[in-house]
Amino acid sequence: MAVKISDDCISCGACEAECANKAISEGPTSYVVNPERCTECVGSHNEPQCMQTCPISAIVLDEGCREAHEDLLARWQALHPGETPKTT
Secondary structure, eight states: OOEEEOTTOOOOOHHHHHOTTOOEEEOSSSEEEOTTTOOTTTTTOSSOHHHHHOTTOOEEEOGGGOOOHHHHHHHHHHHSTTOOOSOO
């Protein structure tokens, strides 16, 4: 997973509603990303919707945890069996 929510998060919840994989949830002090569900929106959108929605840009790519596009698409397919990806 290459998307993370920084400590700057204001816990507004905008990102949670935009996540097609339900990978974002409220943590003890701010929102968090579940790496087992995050596909960086591969399969659903052309770019991570949480990053586009965050009003303070608290969601960033974690360059130290990059995943191959094919791995992200495979995860999306596992989370959405029988569906056709909107992006590949």
